[in-house]
Amino acid sequence: MGGAVRNRNGWQRVVVEGAAILKGMAVTLRHLFRPPVTVQYPEERPRIAGRFKGRHWLTLYADGTERCVGCELCVIVCPSQAIYVKAAENTPDHRVSRGERYAEDFQINMLRCIFCGFCEEACPTGAIVLGRDFELADYRREALIYTKSMLQEPYPGASGRDPNREV
Amino acid sequence: MSTVTLTIDGRTVTVPKGTTVYHAARQLGIEIPVFCYHDRMPPLGACRMCFVQVEKMPRLQTSCTLEAQEGMVVWTESAEVVEARRAILEFLLINHPLDCPICDKGGECPLQDNTFKYGPGASRFVEPKRHFPKAIRLSPVLTLDRERCILCWRCTRFGEVVAGDHALKGHDRGYRTHIDTPPVTLERPSKFIGNTIAICPVGALTSAVYRFRARPWDNRPTPGVCTHCGVGCATWVDARGGEVVRVRAREKPEVNDIWLCDLGFFGYDYTNHPERLKVPYVREGGVLREATWDEALERVARALVRAAPRVGALGGERLTVEEAYLLGRLFRSLGSNHLDARADSRFAPSPRDWAWGAGPFEALDTAPGVFLVGCDLSEDYPVLWLRLKRALDRGAVGLAVAPKRLEVDGYLRCAVVHGYGGEADVLYAVARLVAERKGSVPGLLREVDVDASCRRAGVPREAVEYLAQCLVAAGPVLFAVGRLSWDGPEPERTLAAVQTLRAVSGGDLWLLRGKGNAVGAVLAGLAPDTLPGLVPLEDPGARERLRRLWGFEPPQAPGLGTPAMLEAAAAGELRVLYVAGADPARDFPDGSLWQRARAGLELLVVTELFWTETARQADVVLPALSSFERPGTVVNLEGRPQRIAPSRMGPPGARADGDILQLLGERLGRPVDYGSVEAVWEELRRAAPGLELDRPYPFNRPQPEVDVRPARPLEAEEGLVVVPASPLFRKGEMSARCRGLPDLAGSPVVGVHAQDAAALGLMDGAEVEVDVGATSARVRVAVTDAVLPGHLLVPVGFPEFPRARWAASGRLLRAHLRVLEPVGRESR
Known part of the structure; x- marks a missing residue:
């Protein structure tokens, strides 16, 4: 068949290829009369898809203890090496998470993050979730290294994750 | 050796008889998972993970315990084996908490790895x-x-x-x-x-x-x-x-x-540690203040130039061998041979006769026995004890003579505890008895009166006779002289006695002393009367070699060892002392001498990590790098140089000793430009032939000879004789700053024999005040049979017992106990 295309003579080419151009122009023409999809951001807010991956939250259980146990699985899975975790040990007087271990320090470099969501998938306790917030711009690079206090949800369930869920 | 041939997974392998199937499979590169089996220990067969199928055997067999037999046909990946492994792992994981995310082993865990490879995906x-x-x-x-x-x-x-x-x-x-x-x-x-x-x-x-x-x-x-x-x-x-x-x-x-x-x-x-020194300090108006490197080095350089050649250098165990070499070269360029790496010892014989160090450690694996002389092996060189333990298990004979009971006594054939300073008497008595048993007593040995020697050492004659009997039965054993003897009151006489005993019984000699790179520092030239490579100072070949390498000849006159250097400093004849990573103010066993030396010095320079006692007394303190922070080569007791690589950056402001010496050389107008540590190493190799990476250095040991020296008359004094023993876990400047180690060291406990305890009215755990020299400490007492009656076992390396202030000058130290609490408050 390829041979047939190459062997077309001049008139045959005009007809076949002209039809293709007309077909494409028809699509363009059709869209010309549809309403535009451009969103007038920031005056107008975009519609966010249900599974959108935005900024990260470190979530809490309903009793206020942290889900994160500082296991660093997110660190090792992260393809852009954006996460830094330093673990510490819970003591009876200073209980931060369930179990023995918690994240004393947790940082995500938002300049490096590619929002792939691997960290959320790797997390054994469901501590880290990617939320819907995408407005992360800043004037200073340092401000884009999110620290633990910035990542932690302000109250259990604030990120949208059910605080009563086990994992 | 006879061999057997077997087939594993269809491949044939020939192994020595007695090899297990597990090792035969390993030889073929076939991996069999194990948990309980470890190749440094005999097989046990507890975990059942290493199951294999053997044809003509009814059940699955544990390959780690199964000896390979001729014609055996083994399958390691058959369906039955795979299923068995899954089942074993399922069983092992039944009660396992699976808390891998919070487990420190996670990521390097054989259970995790094997479960991934061989385990079931889920548990029932x-x-x-x-x-x-x-x-x-x-x-x-x-x-x-x-x-x-x-x-x-x-x-x-x-x-x-x-x-x-x-x-x-x-x-x-x-x-x-x-x-x-x-x-x-x-x-x-x-x-x-x-x-x-x-x-x-x-x-x-x-x-x-x-x-x-x-x-x-x-x-x-x-x-x-x-x-x-x-x-x-x-x-x-x-x-x-x-x-x-x-x-x-x-x-x-x-x-x-x-x-x-x-x-x-x-x-x-x-x-x-955050207390690491980060800036240089110089003394001004009697106090140490922060200074720039320029200022501090200028001060050192000026003092060195003014005082040369009346300058000296101490220390070296914490330097790399390259840095020790540079230090020696720099001070020799100033016309001084006053160099000594053995900063914590009064006993400073010429290292060409008595070089600290050991033969290859591997000699232990074949030696018929080991004779520990004042050598607390498990406290001083613990990993060497593991090798000795292996030798003893193989059938080697362990013998010991020490002023205290060794922790490893139970594994030795015969261990004699003698009165402090009595090892020479015991050794002479043993030599006499061994010679008698062998049938010919050399002339000098006839002077030795066995009964009198035993009495002096406080040892029953039967014990010494048994020791001699064991020694004769064992043959030429390896003599290891340790720190308890070097630190004892008569190290020269002890060495002479060891030599005498070697002359009648045969056997090699190890002189175990020194930490870190101490042996390497002496090999690199940090000794007053030897050049790099333990060559005598006057050796023309070595002098010519160094002249070609250095561009100048080392000074002719022998230098002073540590004690002599301190005496000279006290007399005002040594003006500047450069202390490289040592703490003589705390470690040198004669504190009053150190104090006089310090007072006589014009300038004391210290390179240190922390505010040690010596650093506090110094005029210039230079912040140095630890052995984790710089490249180089470290030489162990065998004289085996091994490379180290920096694993972290040092604190900003601190510099490696080698860099400090190079900068100092520039300021002194004696620049020595080495592009890298390797360049220094290459020059050192040429300066000290025989020093090769990863090869034990061929130490020359003096030939054994009968040398009977008279005993010193016993001093009749009040109080208990102090037996200073350095435990592995101490509270030194470095170990006190390591998490966990101070707790392992605990608080110091002095040991008293039950007889003395009874006389003093003490119980185990009692609290006493111990006066040694001018010091006094409140400590607990352990009633023990580790020392003879009349002795007090004192752990050194604790701030409670500042050894430098005991002022021992060759005599036995006496301690006086005052009972504060005769019964321990808490029973242990």
Whole structure:
């Protein structure tokens, strides 16, 4: 068949290829009369898809203890090496998470993050979730290294994750 | 040796008779998973993970215990084997908590790895799991999680087979079986517990020091060499973000095999410590103030130029061998031979006659026996004890003569505890008896009166006779003279007695003394009367060699050793003293001499990591780098140079000793431009022929000769004779700054014989005030048979017992006890 295309003579080419151009122009023409999809951001807010991956939250259980146990699985899975975790040990007087271990320090470099969501998938306790917030711009690079206090949800369930869920 | 040929997975392999199927498979590159089997210990067959199928055998067989037989046909991947492994893993995981995310072993865990490779994807066990308390601190450095334990018995068998300290034991039966510490470990912490952490195939035993500080993938490992003692164990140093978080053993069969002692495992946190010196200090108007490097170096350089050649250098055990070489070269260029790396000893014989060091450690593997003379092997060189233990298990004879009972006494054929300073008497008596047994007593030995010697040493004649009998039966044993003798009142006489004994019984001689690179520093030239390579100062060939390398000849006149240097400083004849990584103010066993020397010095320069006693007394303090922070070569007791690589950056402002010496050389108008550490090493190799990477140095030992020296008359004095013994776990400037180690060291306890305790009205655990010299300390008493009556066992290396202030000048030290609390407040 390829041979047939190459062997077309001049008139045959005009007809076949002209039809293709007309077909494409028809699509363009059709869209010309549809309403535009451009969103007038920031005056107008975009519609966010249900599974959108935005900024990260470190979530809490309903009793206020942290889900994160500082296991660093997110660190090792992260393809852009954006996460830094330093673990510490819970003591009876200073209980931060369930179990023995918690994240004393947790940082995500938002300049490096590619929002792939691997960290959320790797997390054994469901501590880290990617939320819907995408407005992360800043004037200073340092401000884009999110620290633990910035990542932690302000109250259990604030990120949208059910605080009563086990994992 | 006869061999057998067998077939494994269709491939034929020929192995020596007695090889297990597991090892035969390994030889073919076939991997069989194991948990309980460890190739440094005999097989046990507890975990059942290594199942293989053997044709004509009814059931699956454990390959680690099964001896290969001629014509055996083995299958390691048959359906039955695969199913058995899945089942074993399912069983092992029934009660395992699967808390890998919070487990320190996660990421380097054989249970995790094997489950991934061979295990079932899911468990059918829905019942509640067995629970134990989590994270039990078994010791200041050891955490046990019994839920994770799979009862492979590696740790308990390590204590039985390898270390001999029985630090961990199985308790209880069946379902409740668990690992715990027997009472002996509570009394005396194990010195090798780090190894059980390393060989634990699950996360049951983890380090309390490393706990949660990093995961395996965070760590950047660099090869290092432990410098806490002189054995020079090869290590991996794991650093995370510029912090050393863990030290592991690096396999080196010639030195440490795969083991480390706990000082090596846990003695790293000092390098991360915030109290590290970060800026130079100079003394101005009587006080030390911060200064710039320019200012501090200028002051040192000016003082050196003004005082040369009346300048000296001390220390070297914490330098690399290259830095020691540079230090020697710099001071020789100033016309001074006043160099000594042995800064913590009064006994400074010429290193060409009595070079500290050992033959190859591997000699232990074939020696018919070992004779420890004042050598507390497990406290001073613990990893060497593991090698000796292996030799004793093989049938070598262990003999010992020491002023205290050694921890490893139980493994020795005969161990004699004598009165302090009596080892020479015991050795002469043994020599006489051995000669008698062999039928010819050399003339000089006839002077030795066995009964009188035994009386002087406080040892029954029967013990000495048995010792002689064992020695004759053993043949030419290896004599290891240790620190208890070097530090004793008459080290020269002890060495003469060892030589005499060697002359009648035969055998090699090891002189075990010095930490870190101490032997290497002497080899590199930090000795007053030898040039690099232990060559005599006047040797024309060596002088010519150095003239070609250096462009000048080393000065002719022999220099002064440490004690003589301090005497000269006290007399005002030595003006400047450069102390490189040593603390003579605390370690030199004659503090009053040090004080006079300090007062007589125009300038005392110290390169240090912390504010040590010497640093506080110095005129210029230069912040240096630790052995984790600089490249170079470290030489162990065998004279074996091993490379180290920096695993972290030092504190900003601190500099490596080698760099300090180079900068100083520039200021002194004697620039020595080396592009790299390797360039220094290459020059040192040419200066000291025989020094080769990873080869033991061929030390010359004096030929044994009969040399009977008269005993010194006994002093009749009041009080108990002090037996200073340095335990492995101390509270020195460095070890006190390592997490876990101060707790292992505990508070010092003095040992009193039961007779003296009864006379003083003391019970075990009593509190007393001990006066030694001008010092006094409140400590607890242990009633013990570790020393003879009339003696007091005093642990050195604790701030309570500042040895430098005892002022021992060759006499026996006496201690006086005042009882504060005759019965211990808490019974132990």
